[in-house]
Amino acid sequence: MIRKPLEDVRVLDMTHVWFGPWCTMMLADMGAEVIRVEPPWGAIDRISEGMLYGGAPYTFHHLNHNKKDLTLNLKNPEGMRLLKELIKKSDIIVQNMSVGTMEKLGLGYDELKNLNPGIIYAALSGFGQTGPYKNRNCYAVFAEAMSGHTRMTGDGVDPQGPPIEMAMALGDTLPGSLAAMAILGALRYRDKTGLGQMIDVAQLDCMVAVNPGITGYFLSGLTNWEMRKKYPTGGIGGIFKAKDGGYVRVGAFSPSALENMKNFLKVEEPTKEDCEKYIATKNRDEAVEELVAADLPASPIYQIDETVKDPHLAARNMFIDLQHPLAGKVRTVNNPIKFSLTPVERKTAAPTLGQHSKEILSRILGLSEAQIQELINNGVVASV
Numbered sequence: 001m002i003r004k005p006l007e008d009v010r011v012l013d014m015t016h017v018w019f020g021p022w023c024t025m026m027l028a029d030m031g032a033e034v035i036r037v038e039p040p041w042g043a044i045d046r047i048s049e050g051m052l053y054g055g056a057p058y059t060f061h062h063l064n065h066n067k068k069d070l071t072l073n074l075k076n077p078e079g080m081r082l083l084k085e086l087i088k089k090s091d092i093i094v095q096n097m098s099v100g101t102m103e104k105l106g107l108g109y110d111e112l113k114n115l116n117p118g119i120i121y122a123a124l125s126g127f128g129q130t131g132p133y134k135n136r137n138c139y140a141v142f143a144e145a146m147s148g149h150t151r152m153t154g155d156g157v158d159p160q161g162p163p164i165e166m167a168m169a170l171g172d173t174l175p176g177s178l179a180a181m182a183i184l185g186a187l188r189y190r191d192k193t194g195l196g197q198m199i200d201v202a203q204l205d206c207m208v209a210v211n212p213g214i215t216g217y218f219l220s221g222l223t224n225w226e227m228r229k230k231y232p233t234g235g236i237g238g239i240f241k242a243k244d245g246g247y248v249r250v251g252a253f254s255p256s257a258l259e260n261m262k263n264f265l266k267v268e269e270p271t272k273e274d275c276e277k278y279i280a281t282k283n284r285d286e287a288v289e290e291l292v293a294a295d296l297p298a299s300p301i302y303q304i305d306e307t308v309k310d311p312h313l314a315a316r317n318m319f320i321d322l323q324h325p326l327a328g329k330v331r332t333v334n335n336p337i338k339f340s341l342t343p344v345e346r347k348t349a350a351p352t353l354g355q356h357s358k359e360i361l362s363r364i365l366g367l368s369e370a371q372i373q374e375l376i377n378n379g380v381v382a383s384v
Contacts, residue, residue, distance in 0.1 A: 004031020005342050009187065011035065011092040012083075013067065016043045018140065018169050019203060020096035020124050021063035022176035027092070027183065028066035029335040029344045035090075035360060036064065037083065040071045040382035042353050054327025054352070061330060061350045065322070069351035070360045071382040074105060079380045083107075085365055087115045092183060096124035099134045109198040119196040120186045124179055128202035138203055140171030147171075147207035148214065155225040175206035236261055239301065240276050246284025247301040250275055250291065257296060264294040324349035357383040 009032040013024040021036075028034040038046065048057035070086075073079040087093065093112065095102060102108055102123070112119050123129055126138020144150050144166050154163040179201040186197055208214060213224040220227055235253030242248055252261045252275075261270045265278060279287045284300050291298035302310070308319060308331075317334055324330045327349070335344045361367040361381070375381040 003342060004344065005339070006187075007031035009033070009092065010090045011094060012037060012086060012090045014093060014095040014097070015124065016096065017045045018059065018063060018172035019176050019179075020094055021045065021060075022173045023122070023124065023179040023183075024094050025063055025065055025067065026177065026180035026335075029337075029346060031342075031344070032092075034067045035086070035356070036067045036069050036351065038069060038071050038353060040073050040354070040379065046353060053330070054324050056327075056350060056352075061324070061327070061332060064350035065332065065346040066348055067351055068356035068360060069354060070357050071354040073380050076378070076380045078375065078378070080105070082361070082365065082375075082380070084115055086360075087112060087119065089364055090116070090119065091187070092120045092122065094122045094124065094179070094183070098137070099123075099125050099127075099129055113196060117196060118190055118194060120183060120190065120199065121196070122179055122183055122186075122199040122201060124175070124201045124203075126203045128205060129200045133204075140169035140203065141165055143171040143175070143203035143207045146204055148211050149207060152211075152213055152224050155223070159225040171203055171207050174210060175201060175203045178206050178209075234258065236270060236272050236275050238272060238276075240279040240287075242279050242282055242284040242287050244283040248279050248284055248287050248291070249299050249301055250279075251297045253297075260295050264291070264296060320346060322346065322349040325352050325355065354382040357381050 006027060009027070011024055011027050011032050011034040013020070013034050013036040015021050015024055015036075024034050024036070045060055045063075046056050048060075050057055053061060072083055074083060109121050109123075112121050125134070126143060127133040127136055141150070145163070149171075150163040150165055153166055154161055157164060179199070182199045182201060186199055190196055216222070216224060216227055222230065233253070235251075235258060237251040237253060238249075240248050240250060252258055258270070261275070262268070265274050267274055282290070288298050288300050300306070307313070313319065318336065319331060320334045322330050322332060330349050332346070332349070334346055337344060358369075358372055361372050361375070362369070367375075372381065372383070376383055
């Protein structure tokens with residue numbers, strides 16, 4: 001009986017930072033055996049100048065649950081040989097190195113499919129494997145900036161003011177989610193045909209794809225803020241300050257919500273100013289409670305320390321405790337998707353450097369304890 005959607009799938013995770021690790025963690029949560037491959041000295045996202053918790057920054061803990069960790073020195077011919085043996089025994093490779101790096105290592109798609117014709121190779125990058133910008137460095141903020149999101153976020157505050165960057169690198173995690181979806185599609189195709197394929201996922205492409213304002217511009221010739229100014233929509237929405245200094249988000253746009261707002265505020269034609277004045281007389285949570293009781297869309301605006309205490313999120317099991325070998329008990333975020341038959345779960349914390357090297361080399365490649373120790377002695381592998 002299948003207990004997890006991807007329990008018979010093996011992924012070689014040659015990613016780092018946010019974009020790639022988020023993608024591979026989605027696969028790990030669905031049951032895939034995800035083997036994160038790092039150099040013996042550690043990948044760049046494990047090394048940080050900021051606070052470390054059990055040898056890694058908080059972002060590494062957030063993005064690497066349910067994975068196993070193997071260290072291989074790919075500058076050593078023996079390390080490369082071992083990687084190629086693992087490729088033969090894997091289903092998927094995911095990497096987000098600079099464009100051309102895999103080819104320089106002798107691991108371009110042509111080489112990979114010669115080693116394993118069924119391999120699914122996901123190449124994640126900022127600007128894609130083709131095009132005039134393909135060799136540019138990229139981070140989430142650049143994809144957000146060039147896709148219009150940064151300017152549009154600022155326009156929401158003041159069209160004449162500066163752009164405002166989105167919080168917490170959605171230009172990484174959103175493309176990472178789309179990459180995971182693409183990999184699932186390729187797996188489905190391979191199930192029917194036996195054929196693997198290469199997948200090219202670019203951060204900029206993804207952030208453009210999720211910006212409906214672009215289609216709005218194509219249709220109207222107007223930017224998003226110009227469209228709002230020229231064709232204001234009905235409804236009452238916005239962020240309003242409460243008496244206690246907290247903030248409330250209101251979004252009453254449907255005819256029924258507007259009718260409820262009319263009855264709630266006891267005015268013939270409710271306005272944004274009416275809502276603002278009402279909330280200014282109430283504490284934040286009091287205002288939200290009264291608005292929700294009147295069947296009006298409203299929520300408090302939380303700081304993170306409030307988010308983690310929300311009773312609804314607790315009831316949805318969105319925060320869990322995992323045991324980390326070095327950091328001890330780590331409270332973290334659970335996978336948000338609820339399957340009825342094959343529930344996903346985060347069972348293990350982010351791995352320590354080389355935590356599973358001996359297990360992987362022994363179980364998958366059949367190496368003896370003496371052979372593994374020789375690899376360690378020669379600097380090909382590091383292990384705890």
